[in-house]
Each structure stands twice: as C-alpha cells, then as structure tokens.
Amino acid sequence: MTLRVAQARYKDWDRCDLTYVELDAGTAVAGVTTQSLCPSPEVEWCRDAIPLGSARALVVNAGNANAFTGHRGRAAVEAIAAKVANHLGCLPSDVLVSSTGVIGVPLPIDKAEAGLEAAFVAEPCGWEAAATTIGTTDTYAKGAHASAMIGDTRVNLVGIIKGSGMIAPDMATMLGYIFTDAAIDPALLQQMLSAANKRTFSCITVDSDTSTSDTVLAFATGKAGNAPMTSMDDAGADAFHAALSDICRQLAHLVVRDGEGATKFVEISVEGAVSDESAHRIGLSIANSPLVKTALAGEDANWGRVVMAIGKAGEPADRDRLSIRFGATQVATGGLAVEGYDEAPVAAHLKGQDIEIGVDLGLGEGRATVWTCDLTHGYIAINADYRS
Template identity: 45%
Template sequence: MKDGPVSPLAPARFPDLPAIAGLEAAIGRAGFYKHERPDLLLMRMPAGTRAAGVFTTNAVGSAPTDWCKQVLAATRGSARGLLVNAGCANSFTGDAGDAACKRAVTEASAAIGIEPREMLAASTGVIGVVLDDSKITSALLHMKLDAVSWPKAAAAIMTTDTFAKGAGATCEIDGVKVNIAGIAKGSGMIAPNMATMLAFVFTDAALSAPILKTLLRQETETSFNAITVDGDRSTNDCVLLYATGQAKVPPIADAKDDRLAGFRQALSDVLRDLAIQIVRDGEGATKLVAVNVEGAQSDASAKIIARTICESPLVKTAIAGEDANWGRIVMAIGRADQPVRKDMIAVRFGELYAARDGMVSAEYDEAAMSAYMKRDELEITVTVGPGSGRARMYTCDLTKRYVEINGDYRS
C-alpha cells in the first residue's frame, strides 16, 4: 500500500470476523518496500487440516502458484501452513524464482514446526524480480505465532490496496456451528480467471479436500470470477480455502449433500463480499457498478457480454464522468460477438430505461438519468434477446487516478 487517500467506496470499518479454532498467525516486515510497513504473513493450522485452491489461468504463472499446485496434488489437500509476502511477485523468474520460493517455504515451515510439503505460499508485487528469500529468513527470526488479528493479517498482504479486506460468516452443518473467515488483497490487474488478487479463507469445519475443492471452484465463479477492474489477469492470483477440522462435523462424503446447504451459502457470501471489496478498491475507482445481462442464449454467453461491457474503456470512462452514455453499452453488447436480438435490446440504469426494443426508450429522461449517475453505486441491466441466459458481474469506473497509480507503480 502506498501513501494516499482511501477509496471513497471503502467500507466504514474492518468487519468483526469469527475466530477459527486451531489457527495461529504471525506478522512481520521483510523489507520488500522502501517505506516501513508489514509485508509478511505466516500462518499455522493444526494437524489434520485440509486445503484446496483455485489459481490464475495466466499462462506465465508464478513460482508460488506452481508450488501450491504441486503440494496440493502431492498431498491430496493436506496442508497446514501459509506463507504470504507482498512487494515481490516472484513471477517470470525461472529456476531462480522456483529455488527462492522453495527456500522461503523451507525456512518458514521449520520456524513453525511443520514439513515443507505442508506449507502453501503466495506472493504479490512486481513481476520479473526474483524473491530475495534471505529477507524472509531474517524476518522470521522476529515473528511469533499468536491468535489471529484479522485486520493486521489483511494489511500485511496489501500492495496498491487502500484498505484491508475481510469477511466472515457463521452457519451450521448438521446442527454443528462452524465459522468462516477470510481476507483478500487486490486493487488493480483484476479480471476473471482469476482476478492481481489473493484471497485466503478459513473454516473450522471438518471437511475433506475434495469437498473443499468442489465448493471453492463452484462459488468462485460467482465471486472472484465475476469481477473486473481493468481486464488484466494477474500471474499470481489464487484463492486458498483451509478447513482446520476443529468443529466436529458429522462425516460428509459428497459436496452435493443437503447438509452443506447452509455452509455453501455462507462460503458464497464470504467470497462474494471479498470480491466486491476488491472492486470497491479498484485503482482510482469512484463508482461501484453491477452489470446484469438477461435474455442471452446461455449463462456463458451472458457472462461474455457482461464482461465486455464491464471492461470497455469507453463505458468505464463515461461512468467516471457520470454520463449515462447508453450508446457505448449497446456498442459493447454488439462487439461481444455473442448471439443477440437487436430488436429486443434494452438498457436500464437502475429503474430508468434508456433503451427498449432496439431503440431509445420513449420515457428516456436525461435529467433523471444524470441524477442517477451521481450515485456511488450503480446498477446497469441489459436485455439482449429471448433466451434464459443470465449473468451478473461487478466493475468500477476508469479515472485519471488509475493512470497515475500505474504510471508510477515501480517508483
């Protein structure tokens, strides 16, 4: 995080998150930033913890994402440690980056008394710089595990974020109370599959790695894969879900088990909350925008159209200028290269119709539309045909501040 104003869309305060039994954390400063700030997070879970992950589809990837994939595959989801550094992505760094990641993981696992193969890792920051793991080794000497301070943990993983992000929920599985808590970072280089973002979610439920993996993949689609700030997919994105097993849930063998309905909804709520907070902190953002697409040939087609609208620089700059330029939205619908019925296209801002049945709406009111566009949170809904396909995505506006932030990112 660089010094500067907090996003005008930031929540009023960091939420109160439930404690996760068996979870410990330590915060440190390895010095990956010129200014003094925490940039290292180390966490330990009890024996028997299970984990799952969803990772970026960026073809370049990074040393820590490669490490996590290998560990989760080799151990079948048995993991009880997490090491996160901010300030250096350790991506596009070749064999040297892989070796640095392995050394850092080895040192961190030794510091908390677990095996390297039980440790997952994540990095965020500048691409193309090999991780200086000696800084992590030195920082670990001054770090001590304790009860988790969620605000401090969330702050330690920030880069250009202007506020720390957290979300939590409590639910029941077959009559047993379970807690869910998560933190995330992200502000720019945000796009679906995944979105530069990291998210770490923890529950005390006793659930298997296959169930965690299934639930995480499904619920990520309507959360982290339904947001975009600038259309750029990072090399380091990941969402990790840990289950410490301290809440003794009766055995469940299938992710489709009805007893998981409450947990699934709670997990979905936490992931979506974290994802929307990332959009609220979009670099330079002043507007949070939800885009709904209805009447598409399929849900997949609707999502492509929604993403095209969300990522159009012309749409996003019009929103920044509080201009309800619905023609730009129609343009984006058409260039999504999806089946649409031109004579059925409708565009609505909130409850105000700008277009209906393929032309400007008879009730179009420029003054009412201008007043609506001054809001901090906007809802745009488009109808594109007679189909049943629907999608909802979140984005933000594109302002001069975005250019300033990314123009001097490395300086």
C-alpha cells in the first residue's frame, strides 16, 4: 500500500487537502459510521461499500464536508469513486471516500478530479503527512501504532485520526483509519472493530455533539503472510483483537486530548451499576454535563455536580449508596460527604492535566469507563467566533 497527498484547494489555502491511499489487491475492509440520521453522502457510500468486504483505495477530502448537499453531493462521491476505479481497474465500491469541512456546499467535482490526478502521480509520503492532510481544526497530527503475534508472524497496525470537537460538523468531524498487514476475513475484522469501537470511540465525548460524517475504517492487506484469521477461535485472534482495541483506544484518547479548548483529559470510571450499558449512560451523562466540565476547568472538586449528572441520567441510582472519588481520594460515600476528607491531594490532582473521577453506585456489577475533556473559554472562542 502507498500513501499520497495533493492540493485539491477545496478552500483558499496553501496546504495539501486530499489524501489518497492505494491498497493491495485482496485488502479486507471493516468500518463504523456516525449514528446520525442525517449523514453525509460519503457516510452513505461507506455504509454500502463496507459490507462488500474489499477495498482498493481510500480518498479523504479536507475542507468541505459535502454534507447536506443533496444529489450534487452524491454525484461528487460517485465521480471520485469512478475516477479511482478507472485508474486502478477496480470496482467503484472498492473505493472508500470521506470528506470533512464546511456543510452545505457540494464538493466541487472539478477540484476533486484535479486533486486526484495530482495525487496519482505524487511521490508516496509517510504517515505523518497523511495524518496532517486529513486534519482540519486539529492542533497536531494524530497517529498510533500497535502490533500482535499471530503464530510466528508479527503483524503491525498503524492508525491515523482527525477530530478535535466530538464532533463539530463543520471542521472537526472524527475520521479514523487503521491499516494492518494482517490477513483476516472482513467479517471477523468487522466484528472486532465493532467491539473495539464500543469500548473506545463510543466512550469519548468532547461536547456531546455528533457529526454527520464520523467514520472509522480498518483495512487489512494480508501482506504479513500469517495464517488468515476467520474466527475468534483462530490462533492469534485474541492478540490481534487486543492490538486493534489498543490502537482504537490510543486514537480515541488523542481526539479527546485535542478537544476544542481542552486543558484537561478526564477519565470517568463508573462501577456498581445495574449493567454495563447503564454504567456507560451514567458515565456519558457526567462526561457531557456542562456543569461538571466547567467545574473541572476551574479545578473545583465539585462532587455535587457529579451527583446531579448521575441523577439526570435516568438510570437506576440510589442516592444513599453513591460513592464518588477524585483521583484516589474518596470525597463522598453512602449519600454523604466524607467528613474531613483530606482536600490537599484532591486539589493537587485537579491541578494536573489528567483527571480521574470514580463513581460507585453500589447496586450491581455493571461498569464502564468514558473519557472527556473540560469545558473552557477556549471552546466558546473556537465555536462562537467560527464563521460558517
């Protein structure tokens, strides 16, 4: 496989904004896309292509999301897929396409086609150039690496991602791509990616908003030469699944750390819920609470706001069994503040960049961990002062 970038000039800027990845014949693909009911035509295209299981190319456009553009947006995606299919001699459905940027403006087909022609003849580039080119409001290029042993064969995974709000529809959509040389059946890859997504990308939130374009795709070229994996019972499947989950977690955390205006990375662990799903919903209720997030920005051990966020989650909770900790320090237990708890380690913990909040509901065995960032003046500045 080879990576190339080019200038399609989707905006009036002097940077590469089209990423083109050629994949080896026989590459398997899996993917997860936004839950939005108003998705972009790129998302609709990927939703149709992913189940076919094979891919030969990926095209990512930055600067124009092509969302809410009706049939003209769809035509742009079809034109891109057709042009790449013609170039490679593959099916259009073997070409995966993503776009990120402003909404409501159809992606200009002439710019996309000229950009592709430039990309076809460009020198191959490295991961960092690709990670930079898919980015928009990102403040740094985001990549991660993992590996696993399958029998005697080491397989590698490399991932790149963009996103800084979770997820602003204009310029901060989350687009993630994972590439591996492992040989794996696409159905199994999909099963593993869906499971990993549930514990990683689905557990991060910057501002509770959901993009019309969020997409994570995994490509497996099979070039490592391992015995192809087709079921979770195959040798090495557990190790590969763990590596895939690991790289997804790394990429998800990078997005949160680059959250718009973020100054803190916050891990919220919920246990003692009636189920894992219930714990997940309670965790997200805390992570999405503007009052909790502003308290964290203010380095304030305001556990009352955590109680509030638990109470509004609509999940089973018993006020008088609740325990809450900041870092390693229990601040409330059994429905009461811990009298005379030592405030010094809590204050020190909250002054750091990595914050942990622990909640024990005391009801059952359900648990979940979610990640978010604080809500600061920086978020307001980025989003109130951004012009559509």
